[in-house]
Amino acid sequence: MCGIAGLIHKGKSTNVGGEMQDMLQSLKHRGPDSTGFALYGDNDSKNYILRFKVGENVKEGSSAKNEDSKVYEKRKDDVNSEITKVGAEIIEEKRITPYSFRYVIKTKDDLLEIAQKIESVEMTEILSLGRSLELVKDIGDASVVAKQYGLSNFNGTHGIGHTRMATESGVDIRSAHPFWGYPFSDVSVVHNGQLTNYWNTRRALENLGMRFMSTCDSELIAVYIANKIRKGVELEEAMKSSLEDLDGVFTYLVATKDKLGMAKDHMAAKPMVLYESDDLVALASEEVAIRSLLPHEIDTYDPYEGEVKVWQA
Amino acid sequence: MAGIKKSEHKSYGMGLHDEVLTGRTQQTFFNSEEAENFFYHDAFDVDFNKRATIDAEKLQCKELNKKIKELIKQGYGTIVLKNPGAKHSLGVGILQKLNLIVEGSLGYFGVGSIDGPVVRISGRVGWSCAENMMSGKVVIEKNAGSCFGAAIRGGDLICKGSVGARSGIDMKGGTIIIGGDAGAFTGFMMQRGRIVICGDVGANLGDSLYDGTIFVGGKIKSLGADAVETEMTDLDVDWLKRKLKVAEIDRKIDFSKMTKIVSGKKLWNYDNLEPSERKGAI
Numbered sequence: 001m002c003g004i005a006g007l008i009h010k011g012k013s014t015n016v017g018g019e020m021q022d023m024l025q026s027l028k029h030r031g032p033d034s035t036g037f038a039l040y041g042d043n044d045s046k047n048y049i050l051r052f053k054v055g056e057n058v059k060e061g062s063s064a065k066n067e068d069s070k071v072y073e074k075r076k077d078d079v080n081s082e083i084t085k086v087g088a089e090i091i092e093e094k095r096i097t098p099y100s101f102r103y104v105i106k107t108k109d110d111l112l113e114i115a116q117k118i119e120s121v122e123m124t125e126i127l128s129l130g131r132s133l134e135l136v137k138d139i140g141d142a143s144v145v146a147k148q149y150g151l152s153n154f155n156g157t158h159g160i161g162h163t164r165m166a167t168e169s170g171v172d173i174r175s176a177h178p179f180w181g182y183p184f185s186d187v188s189v190v191h192n193g194q195l196t197n198y199w200n201t202r203r204a205l206e207n208l209g210m211r212f213m214s215t216c217d218s219e220l221i222a223v224y225i226a227n228k229i230r231k232g233v234e235l236e237e238a239m240k241s242s243l244e245d246l247d248g249v250f251t252y253l254v255a256t257k258d259k260l261g262m263a264k265d266h267m268a269a270k271p272m273v274l275y276e277s278d279d280l281v282a283l284a285s286e287e288v289a290i291r292s293l294l295p296h297e298i299d300t301y302d303p304y305e306g307e308v309k310v311w312q313a
Numbered sequence: 314m315a316g317i318k319k320s321e322h323k324s325y326g327m328g329l330h331d332e333v334l335t336g337r338t339q340q341t342f343f344n345s346e347e348a349e350n351f352f353y354h355d356a357f358d359v360d361f362n363k364r365a366t367i368d369a370e371k372l373q374c375k376e377l378n379k380k381i382k383e384l385i386k387q388g389y390g391t392i393v394l395k396n397p398g399a400k401h402s403l404g405v406g407i408l409q410k411l412n413l414i415v416e417g418s419l420g421y422f423g424v425g426s427i428d429g430p431v432v433r434i435s436g437r438v439g440w441s442c443a444e445n446m447m448s449g450k451v452v453i454e455k456n457a458g459s460c461f462g463a464a465i466r467g468g469d470l471i472c473k474g475s476v477g478a479r480s481g482i483d484m485k486g487g488t489i490i491i492g493g494d495a496g497a498f499t500g501f502m503m504q505r506g507r508i509v510i511c512g513d514v515g516a517n518l519g520d521s522l523y524d525g526t527i528f529v530g531g532k533i534k535s536l537g538a539d540a541v542e543t544e545m546t547d548l549d550v551d552w553l554k555r556k557l558k559v560a561e562i563d564r565k566i567d568f569s570k571m572t573k574i575v576s577g578k579k580l581w582n583y584d585n586l587e588p589s590e591r592k593g594a595i
Contacts, residue, residue: 268459268498268515301437302456302477304478
């Protein structure tokens with residue numbers, strides 16, 4: 001089933017971490033396996049924030065294989081070495097869980113080389129690399145993940161999130177949403193639905209040099225959008241063309257440094273409820289998630305089939 | 314069942330009366346000679362002037378529905394539900410006369426499987442509102458989600474705003490009235506009844522329609538398989554005028570210019586079926 005949610009404050013910064021946590025916790029019944037947040041914070045915009053993992057969460061319910069946690073330290077050292085090798089500088093280094101890290105790094109704007117180097121380290125995956133994006137995902141509900149990663153007081157303008165019920169791939173962080181639009185700064189995607197032309201489209205994108213980390217069909221949307229951005233296509237146009245190129249039933253959200261977008265397939269088979277006011281846009285698979293932010297009576301509606309919308313922070 | 318002895322019923326021959334049923338499955342047999350069988354089990358006489366209010370803010374769906382049933386049992390004929398907060402499955406399974414006033418919005422599956430009550434909702438409803446409704450009237454002041462009135466068999470379901478996709482999917486009777494626009498696949502596999510859309514409607518209207526009628530006041534994006542346009546009659550116009558007045562739809566509509574959609578009967582054709590098969594299919 002899965003639940004997705006997003007919000008964007010127009011022209012102001014607030015506790016989006018706490019807000020997204022409330023929204024996603026309200027959608028727990030749609031996906032109890034894992035929860036993910038893509039939050040857009042108030043960074044100084046000079047340096048990049050790197051979120052990465054060097055292993056999987058192997059707690060009960062996970063489909064990941066168990067590893068000796070000692071390997072995490074070795075992999076982290078290897079990542080540090082790779083970052084230095086490409087001429088980047090680690091400004092700040094923080095271990096969040098035994099297997100996941102948050103770094104602040106100084107690097108050049110073309111992120112492909114550094115991303116490739118970091119991911120050349122065994123079992124290492126970049127969750128996000130951007131100037132304002134911080135992407136966090138793990139096994140458990142929104143409260144568990146937010147507490148584990150200290151997201152309850154995260155300040156920013158917008159965010160998207162996902163509660164996952166694993167269907168076509170494993171219960172692990174690798175298959176959890178959101179997905180980063182590798183290798184582009186600050187692009188993230190969450191999705192509810194099924195893509196039926198996954199393998200054909202994936203092979204076509206791989207032939208163009210795009211990278212996939214999981215077999216989760218939702219990752220395809222992130223890679224598809226990233227490929228369009230690589231070609232210089234505007235976000236809204238990329239999303240519109242996805243409605244023609246991707247087959248299946250889906251509703252997805254995309255966020256960039258200053259934008260939030262939603263797209264719904266031609267069958268409108270997956271839910272999305274939208275609330276829009278002068279200073280806030282909130283949307284979710286179910287209205288209860290929006291009500292966790294706005295308990296009073298509000299006007300909401302379901303976007304129609306084939307609809308694409310983009311909002312500016 | 315006149316003229317057939319009890320023991321001659323096919324069900325006796327099949328051993329259904331002797332079989333010990335376990336688990337949740339139970340079978341209740343209808344006997345027209347027993348007056349109480351004309352009423353649903355637990356359908357109570359209520360006084361519409363007896364009014365009660367429930368604050369839903371801190372109650373879960375199950376507690377709320379139980380509370381409604383308790384009040385009905387006590388004879389309350391008018392129940393006001395405050396602060397529903399878009400919670401799911403509220404007001405479901407009400408199988409008798411009742412005035413239910415919802416001050417706010419409902420989530421998914423609101424007032425599903427009802428038979429008889431008059432429901433007024435001041436806010437919005439989520440997916441599958443009034444699914445499987447048998448009779449009664451539901452009026453929603455704002456918008457509705459997808460699968461609005463899925464598989465209803467009777468009653469009037471009215472949304473004054475716009476609705477999502479697949480409204481009236483699989484409906485087998487009754488009337489759905491939409492004051493605004495409707496999404497794709499409206500009336501998908503509809504088998505009987507009427508849908509009125511005052512505004513525009515999305516793609517594949519009436520796709521795989523078996524029977525029934527759809528009236529559209531605005532633009533139609535596209536018709537679905539086997540849905541065809543036919544001429545409006547004076548009878549249609551009269552019916553629409555009366556029905557929309559009762560439905561309290563304020564929108565000014567030239568009824569004679571509405572588009573009437575029916576089944577082309579190329580895909581599914583009941584006319585080829587024997588009456589008994591036809592009944593079974595519906």
